[in-house]
Amino acid sequence: MSVLSVDDLRVTYSTKGGDVPAVRGVSFEIDKGEVLGLAGESGCGKSTIAGAILRLHSPTTKIEGQITLDGKDILDLSPGKLRAARWTGASIVFQGALHALNPVQKIGDQIVEAITVHRMADEREAHVRAGALLEQVGLPPRRIDDYPHELSGGQKQRVMIAMALACNPSLIIADEPTTALDVMVQAQVLKLLRSLQHDLGLAMLFITHDLSVLVEVSDDLAVMYAGKIVEEGPANEVFHTPVHPYTKALAAAFPEIGDDRFRRRPSGLGGDPPDPQQIPSGCPFHPRCAEVTQVCPELVPELWDAGSGRFAACVHATGAPSLQTTNP
Amino acid sequence: MTDTIPETPAPQLGTPVIEVEHLEVNFKGRVGLVSGLMGHKSVDAKAVDDVSLTIHEGEVLALAGESGCGKTTTARAIMGLIRPEKGSIRFKGKALPRSTTSLRPYRRQVQMVFQDPTAALNPRQTIYEIVAEGLRIHNVNEGPNGESEEELVARALSRAGMRPPERFYLLYPHELSGGQRQRVVIAGALVLDPSVIVADEPVSNLDASVRGEILALLMKLREELRISILIVTHDLGLAWTVADRVAVMYLGRVVEIGPAEDVLQKPKHPYTKALLNVVPEAGGEDRPILHGEPPDPTRIPGGCRFHPRCPVVASGRAEALGILERCNEQDLMLETASPDHEVACHLLPLGEDP
Amino acid sequence: MKTETEPIAPSTTGTEVALPKRLSPRKIRRARRRKALSRFWSQFRVNKMGMFGLAIIIFFFGMAIFSIFANKGRLDPTITTNGPILASPSWAYPFGTNLQGISVLSLVVEGSRISLFVGLTAAFISMVIGSAIGIWAGYRSGYSDIILMRTTDVFLVLPWLALAIVLAAVFGANMWVIILIIGLTSWAGTARLVRAQVLSVKERTYIERSRALGGSDWHVVTRHVLPNVMPVIFANTILTIAIAILSESALAFLGLGNPLEPSWGTTIEDAFRNGALTLGKWAWLMAPSTCIVLVVLAFTMVGFAMDEIVNPRIRER
Numbered sequence: 001m002s003v004l005s006v007d008d009l010r011v012t013y014s015t016k017g018g019d020v021p022a023v024r025g026v027s028f029e030i031d032k033g034e035v036l037g038l039a040g041e042s043g044c045g046k047s048t049i050a051g052a053i054l055r056l057h058s059p060t061t062k063i064e065g066q067i068t069l070d071g072k073d074i075l076d077l078s079p080g081k082l083r084a085a086r087w088t089g090a091s092i093v094f095q096g097a098l099h100a101l102n103p104v105q106k107i108g109d110q111i112v113e114a115i116t117v118h119r120m121a122d123e124r125e126a127h128v129r130a131g132a133l134l135e136q137v138g139l140p141p142r143r144i145d146d147y148p149h150e151l152s153g154g155q156k157q158r159v160m161i162a163m164a165l166a167c168n169p170s171l172i173i174a175d176e177p178t179t180a181l182d183v184m185v186q187a188q189v190l191k192l193l194r195s196l197q198h199d200l201g202l203a204m205l206f207i208t209h210d211l212s213v214l215v216e217v218s219d220d221l222a223v224m225y226a227g228k229i230v231e232e233g234p235a236n237e238v239f240h241t242p243v244h245p246y247t248k249a250l251a252a253a254f255p256e257i258g259d260d261r262f263r264r265r266p267s268g269l270g271g272d273p274p275d276p277q278q279i280p281s282g283c284p285f286h287p288r289c290a291e292v293t294q295v296c297p298e299l300v301p302e303l304w305d306a307g308s309g310r311f312a313a314c315v316h317a318t319g320a321p322s323l324q325t326t327n328p
Numbered sequence: 329m330t331d332t333i334p335e336t337p338a339p340q341l342g343t344p345v346i347e348v349e350h351l352e353v354n355f356k357g358r359v360g361l362v363s364g365l366m367g368h369k370s371v372d373a374k375a376v377d378d379v380s381l382t383i384h385e386g387e388v389l390a391l392a393g394e395s396g397c398g399k400t401t402t403a404r405a406i407m408g409l410i411r412p413e414k415g416s417i418r419f420k421g422k423a424l425p426r427s428t429t430s431l432r433p434y435r436r437q438v439q440m441v442f443q444d445p446t447a448a449l450n451p452r453q454t455i456y457e458i459v460a461e462g463l464r465i466h467n468v469n470e471g472p473n474g475e476s477e478e479e480l481v482a483r484a485l486s487r488a489g490m491r492p493p494e495r496f497y498l499l500y501p502h503e504l505s506g507g508q509r510q511r512v513v514i515a516g517a518l519v520l521d522p523s524v525i526v527a528d529e530p531v532s533n534l535d536a537s538v539r540g541e542i543l544a545l546l547m548k549l550r551e552e553l554r555i556s557i558l559i560v561t562h563d564l565g566l567a568w569t570v571a572d573r574v575a576v577m578y579l580g581r582v583v584e585i586g587p588a589e590d591v592l593q594k595p596k597h598p599y600t601k602a603l604l605n606v607v608p609e610a611g612g613e614d615r616p617i618l619h620g621e622p623p624d625p626t627r628i629p630g631g632c633r634f635h636p637r638c639p640v641v642a643s644g645r646a647e648a649l650g651i652l653e654r655c656n657e658q659d660l661m662l663e664t665a666s667p668d669h670e671v672a673c674h675l676l677p678l679g680e681d682p
Numbered sequence: 683m684k685t686e687t688e689p690i691a692p693s694t695t696g697t698e699v700a701l702p703k704r705l706s707p708r709k710i711r712r713a714r715r716r717k718a719l720s721r722f723w724s725q726f727r728v729n730k731m732g733m734f735g736l737a738i739i740i741f742f743f744g745m746a747i748f749s750i751f752a753n754k755g756r757l758d759p760t761i762t763t764n765g766p767i768l769a770s771p772s773w774a775y776p777f778g779t780n781l782q783g784i785s786v787l788s789l790v791v792e793g794s795r796i797s798l799f800v801g802l803t804a805a806f807i808s809m810v811i812g813s814a815i816g817i818w819a820g821y822r823s824g825y826s827d828i829i830l831m832r833t834t835d836v837f838l839v840l841p842w843l844a845l846a847i848v849l850a851a852v853f854g855a856n857m858w859v860i861i862l863i864i865g866l867t868s869w870a871g872t873a874r875l876v877r878a879q880v881l882s883v884k885e886r887t888y889i890e891r892s893r894a895l896g897g898s899d900w901h902v903v904t905r906h907v908l909p910n911v912m913p914v915i916f917a918n919t920i921l922t923i924a925i926a927i928l929s930e931s932a933l934a935f936l937g938l939g940n941p942l943e944p945s946w947g948t949t950i951e952d953a954f955r956n957g958a959l960t961l962g963k964w965a966w967l968m969a970p971s972t973c974i975v976l977v978v979l980a981f982t983m984v985g986f987a988m989d990e991i992v993n994p995r996i997r998e999r
Contacts, residue, residue, distance in 0.1 A: 041535040152621045182394045183562060187606035187617045209536055212565075212608040246537070253536035257568040257592050257607060266547065266569050268540020272505040407894055428898065435896035447887035452909055454714050461905070462895045498713060516895070 002068075003170045003203040004030045004053070004090070009065035011048050011057070020276045022048040024227035025065075030171065035197060035204040037218030037235060039211050039250065043273045044224040046207045050175045053205075054086050070170055088118055091164040093157075095176035100160060101148040107159045108134075108144030114166040133162040138192060154185035161192065171203045178213065190217055212254040215239040223247045226274050226284035229303065233310030243312040245291045283314070291316060341572075341668075342385030345523055345556050346406060346438070351379045351415035353401050357626060373625040375401040376412070377580035378661070383524065386554045388547070390571035390588070392561055392603075394622045398580040399560045403526050406558065407440050420523075436466055439517035443529040445509035449501040455512055456497040459484055462520045480519055487553075488515035489545055507538040514545065518553075525549070528560045543570050564607055568592050573668075576600045579633045580625060582662060586669030596671040598640050598682040631657045632674060640675065640682055649678060725991045732987025738980035742973070746795040752788070768963060777965040780949075781956050789949045790969050796945035797974070800861050801927035807865030808926070809872055809919045816876025817911065821884060821903055827877075834873045842867040843932070850938040857943050864929045872918050879914045883907055913992035920985035924978045931974050946970035 011023040023045040030036045040046045051057050053067055055074060067074040069089045077085060094100040102110060111130040115121055121129060131141035137158040148156060157177060164172055174193065178186040194217060197204050206217055214221050215235050222232035223246065231244040242248045249269045255262035271288045274280055280287050286296040293315055303311040305319030314320065357370035376398045383389050391399045404410045406417060408424060408431045417424045419438065425431055439462075442448040449458055459481045462468075471480050485493035488511040501509055510530065517525055527546065531539040547570055549555050561567060567574045567588055574592060575585040576599065584597040595601045602618050618637050623629070629636050635655040638646070646652040651674040662670040675682060726732050765783035769775050777786035819830040846863045853859045883889065884907065892902050933939060934947025937955075941948055949970040958967045 041537060154621060182622060183603065183606050184394060184618050185621065187608075188619075190608070191617060210608070211536070216608040249537045249540075253539050255565050255569055257565060257604065259568075262569055263589075264547065264570065266540040266543035268542070268544065269537040270507075270541060272507070272538075273535065409890065409894060432896045432898075435894065440891065440894040442887050442891060444887055448891050450888040450906055450910075452718070454710060456710055457714070461892065461897075465892075465896045465898075465901060497710070498717075513891070516891070520895075 002029045002031050003070060004205065005066075005068040006049070006053070007066040007068075009049065009052060009063070009067065011045070011052050011064075012062040013057075014060045014062070018277060019062075021279075022227055022276055023052070024279075026224070026227075026229055028222060028229070028232070030203045030205060032170070032203055033197075033201045034220070035206055035218040037214030037221040038205060038207045038224060039209065039214050039221060040224035041209050041250075041273055043226075043276065045227040045276075046224050047175055050092060050173045050205070050207055053171075053173060054090060054092065055082055084118070087114060087169065088120075088167040089169055090171035090173060091167065091169045093160050093164045093172060093174045093177045095179050101156060103148050106145050106147055107151070108146075111144075111159070111163050111166055114163050118167050120167055129166070130162075133165055134159075136165070136196070137162045138188075152185075153181050154189060157181065157185075157189050158192065161189075161196070165196070165200070169202070171205065172197070173205045173207070175207045176209070177206075179208065179210070186213075193217065210254070211239060211250050223250065226279055227276060228284075228313065230285065230314070231306075231310065231312040232303065233306070233308065237308045237310050241308070243306040243310060243317055244285075244314045245289045245316075246285050247312075249290075341387060342554075344382045345385050345420060346383040346558075347416075347418040348382070348402070348406065349380045349416050349418075351376050351402065351405060351417065352413045353398075353405055353410055354413050355625075371626040374580050374628060375625055376405065377628065379415075379577075379580070379582055380662075381575055381582060381585060383556050383558055385523075385556055386550060387572045388550055388557045388559065388570055390559045390561055390567035390574045391577060392564055392567055392574055393577035394562060394603075396579075396622050396625060397577040398625070399577050400528055402577070403440075403528055403558060403560045407438060407526055408434060432466070436462075436520045437522050438524040438526065439520060439522040441510070441513050441517055441525060441527040441530045444533050445506060445513050446501065446533075448513050449509055451501055453500075454497060455485075455499050455501070455504075456481060458501075458512060459516045459519055462516055466520065468520075481515075484515040484519035485512075487518050487549070488512070489541075490515065505538075506534045507541055510534060510542050511545070514542075514549075518549070522555060524556045524558065526558045526560070529562070530559065531566070532561070532563065539566075546570065564592060564603060576603070579623060579628055581633065581672065583634065583673070584669075584671045585662065586665075586671075590666070590669050594681075596665050596669065596676065596681065597634075597673050598638050598675075599634050601682045602639060630659070631655055632660060632672075646674075649675070649680065651675070651678065722991065726987060729987040729990065731983045732990075735980040735983030735987065738976055739984065742794050742798065742977055742980075745791055746798050749791045749795040752791060768961065768966075770963075771965045777969040778963060780952060780966055786949070786966050786969050789944050790946070790973055792944055793946040793949055793970055794973065794977075796857065796943050797927055797930060797947065797977070800857060800864070800930045800945065801923050801977075804861045804864035804868070804926040804930070805919055805923040807861070808869040808922050809915060811865070812869035812872025813876050813911075813915050815869070816873040817880055817903065817907065819873070820877040820880025821899070821907060830873075831877070834870045837867065837870040838874075840867060840870075842929075843936075846933055847936065847938065850933070855938045856940050860930060860933055860938065863933070864926050868922060868925060868929070872915070872922060875918055876911060876915060879911045880907055883910045913988075917985055917988040917992050920981055920988060924981035924985065927974065927981070928978055946974050950974075 007027050009023055009026045010021070013020040013022055026049060028036060038046045038049065052063050053069065053074065055063070057063065063075060069085065072085060072089070074082070074085065101107065108127065108130050111133060112123065112126040115126040115129060116123060131144055134141050134144060139155060139158055151159065177193070178189050181189060190213065196202070206214060208214060218235045220232065221235040221238045222229045223238065223244065224230065225246050231238055231242065231247045238247060239251055242251055252262070252267050269288050274284055280297070282297040282299050283301050286292050289296065295315060299315065301313040301315065301320070303313050304317040306312040306317035352374070353376040355373040355375050357372050379398070379402055391402060393399050401410060405412050411426070419434055424434060460477060463477055463480060470476060482493040485496060490496050490508065490511050501512070504512065525546070530546070531542050534542065543566070546557055550557055559566070559571065571588045573586060574588045575582050576591065576597065577583065578599050584591055584595065584600050591600060592604065595604060602616070606617060616639050618639070620637060623636070632655045635641050638655065640646045641652065641655055646655050654674045658674070660672050660674065662672045663676055665671050665676055673682070765775070765779050765785065767779060767781060767783045769779040771778045775785045775787065777790065779785055780789065815830050815834065819827045845867060849863050850859060889902060889906055892906055897905070930945060931947035931950065934945055935951045935954070937951060939945060939948035939951060941952070950967060953963065953966040
């Protein structure tokens with residue numbers, strides 16, 4: 001049963017310098033109890049998707065395609081119904097709880113506010129629930145009266161998670177939730193997210209640039225580049241046996257300790273992720289690709305079958321249409 | 329996947345270039361006026377508490393640990409940017425002088441690469457000026473073989489992988505990508521022909537796919553120019569990729585140091601083992617994760633500073649082995665576990681592994 | 683997989699500047715300054731407020747330069763009758779004449795030179811003192827900072843008008859005394875602003891890099907701090923000019939001006955004292971007043987426009 005279904009999503013920002021196509025046709029599905037990891041670097045469009053699902057972008061941003069959450073067409077909802085869907089249908093855990101929490105409001109009150117705004121309970125009940133939520137995320141309930149500055153980074157992130165759970169959403173969108181945290185705290189928060197997701201049967205969209213985190217947390221993994229998904233499949237397969245050269249480069253940045261293939265062999269990609277307003281022809285990755293062929297600058301790839309449940313938008317995928325490929 | 333890349337060979341440990349001994353750096357605590365009047369005393373934070381290590385010629389030493397462990401402070405003290413309370417730093421045998429002006433010749437030899445390449449470049453200066461700044465500060469009008477300033481700048485940019493260098497002279501930092509900016513920072517360091525480069529989290533602010541390039545560049549510099557590199561990082565995977573030796577720090581002290589293969593694969597300190605356990609990887613289901621946050625450098629625990637969080641203590645194994653009292657009460661320094669591999673843990677004398 | 687891919691030069695190279703044949707540090711610095719100035723100008727050019735203010739300033743500057751050649755000897759207030767006394771505006775005397783028969787237009791034109799000169803010079807003095815103190819306090823920190831800032835606080839709350847009156851009484855009311863008084867009492871605001879900017883710049887990584895390269899304090903301040911503080915200083919100075927011109931007028935209005943050096947302020951004072959209001963001689967009073975308002979407004983507009991360009995936080999997206 002699919003909780004979130006995204007079909008051919010296209011998001012275009014309008015700026016003074018023209019239109020910026022941040023997302024250019026992304027489709028995926030997340031079922032109940034499933035975690036989809038969305039990986040990519042700066043400018044690939046992954047955070048844009050998070051905002052699009054809850055329609056948090058400014059009115060000048062064009063969103064096309066279809067987003068279905070809990071059976072409802074998000075892009076078609078009236079403002080009132082949309083507000084109701086936010087937080088109760090899907091909620092977001094942001095990055096850097098540094099700025100996401102109101103510094104002059106007690107954390108308990110902020111959780112209560114999330115509950116009462118959606119009229120899920122009255123104030124007294126909301127307070128009780130807030131305490132229970134704090135306990136669920138591993139914080140002592142008495143901290144309900146603390147201010148954000150009295151909490152550490154990891155603790156603040158836990159509060160964010162508690163807030164995200166406040167209205168019993170079916171989907172949690174985690175946008176770089178552990179990026180600013182220390183490795184040990186990151187591990188704690190990830191463990192918490194996984195156990196909550198498992199216990200509550202939540203669907204989760206986990207967005208981050210850290211591929212190794214996704215491998216640990218997600219069931220399926222999708223890699224984005226220049227506004228499109230370039231490879232997707234079971235997390236383990238995509239990470240350990242990538243097909244798309246970009247995924248290979250990304251995975252090489254997170255070597256496993258003890259793996260001699262990476263010992264004293266740092267490898268990376270030259271150049272930069274492309275400017276969304278100047279996307280290269282054909283396969284957008286071709287200028288930086290180590291396995292580029294003659295057809296790549298002309299052929300716009302689609303997600304073709306690459307075996308073992310993976311799909312890759314690359315001529316090297318086994319399911320790609322057979323072409324005269326001559327390596328340069 | 330990577331079989332086309334030749335491995336950069338491991339060098340022998342050369343002569344010591346930088347020797348740090350019993351380094352101590354404190355940060356003064358501050359008490360507000362009212363608290364001071366009420367009798368509260370300021371508490372100093374012992375950012376670096378008795379650290380000794382050696383950087384050898386042509387080696388890559390990784391200084392690893394969580395935030396607040398003192399690795400960045402140690403690096404800055406080695407650079408001479410922070411004045412230590414106690415301890416000595418010797419460069420090629422000679423102790424570091426105190427005043428800023430007498431430090432200048434040292435600064436030619438030991439250069440720094442910063443975490444945020446965008447912040448490290450003055451947005452109003454052109455690339456040429458940025459790279460040439462070091463030459464101007466030290467009044468270098470020509471190179472050792474009579475090269476002009478421009479030739480020196482061009483050579484530094486080329487060595488840092490910016491080719492052709494002339495194309496970048498009049499550009500501004502905001503016109504370059506993150507990776508290129510870091511290369512400019514590296515070029516600015518190279519222009520003075522240093523013997524040591526101290527790199528503070530040189531790739532953590534860069535996109536993941538671009539990191540390998542910068543790391544490969546650092547390794548190439550080590551190989552071709554025999555530059556020693558001290559990399560400060562929280563990422564043990566990075567240490568696995570580039571480091572010859574790894575030093576792990578906790579709360580201001582080095583708790584384990586040795587060849588990367590040993591420290592990262594057969595750690596002898598419970599903290600190192602815990603850090604390695606939390607490196608995310610597939611199928612890492614129920615690995616032991618340390619509780620709590622990295623503690624406060626103003627309140628360093630007595631005894632072994634790691635004992636409140638140590639899994640060996642928490643699991644009762646320390647008690648079973650009879651060392652619990654020592655863990656709780658006896659502070660300790662690095663001791664040799666095997667040639668080149670030192671660790672500061674009470675398990676060592678027992679020959680036990682964490 | 684490539685080991686070291688040589689990075690491609692950026693696809694967006696911005697403004698391509700022709701590389702000079704022989705590269706020298708001076709040529710590069712000049713090229714950079716030219717580039718920076720043209721960038722600034724292209725942004726300023728589209729700012730309507732700024733351009734309007736600039737136009738007014740240019741107009742009055744022109745007037746001031748013209749006055750150097752125009753009014754030789756015609757403005758001697760010691761001569762009681764230069765022309766018809768208290769004439770109403772006519773073609774010969776567009777703003778009428780004052781009690782000495784001097785054309786008010788001549789007074790206005792002459793006044794432009796005096797007022798602008800006083801305003802600019804006083805603002806310059808104020809800027810130099812304020813910037814020096816601000817930079818020293820901000821960069822040095824510690825005791826220097828505390829002492830300098832407390833001194834600044836004193837000057838900030840100083841009742842400068844009272845002080846000005848006393849000083850003028852002691853040293854005589856001539857133009858230079860007025861300039862010094864204004865300059866020496868209005869630097870405090872600049873000092874605080876500059877110090878704040880220095881504090882923020884000081885923490886930036888490129889400052890640390892410069893020190894790591896071996897740069898001395900002097901090098902860091904002149905090469906990195908100052909250039910990044912200059913735009914703020916400049917924008918603030920423009921606004922200070924406006925304040926200085928107003929201050930001069932205020933002092934002149936209180937009778938502290940020198941009647942032999944007629945500024946707009948002394949003209950207003952003269953008119954007021956001689957009952958221009960009751961006599962209905964509006965032009966005598968309004969002409970110089972309007973000039974002051976226009977010039978102050980113009981400098982303020984230019985100052986705000988510069989602030990918008992220089993301060994990225996105010997800039998609209």
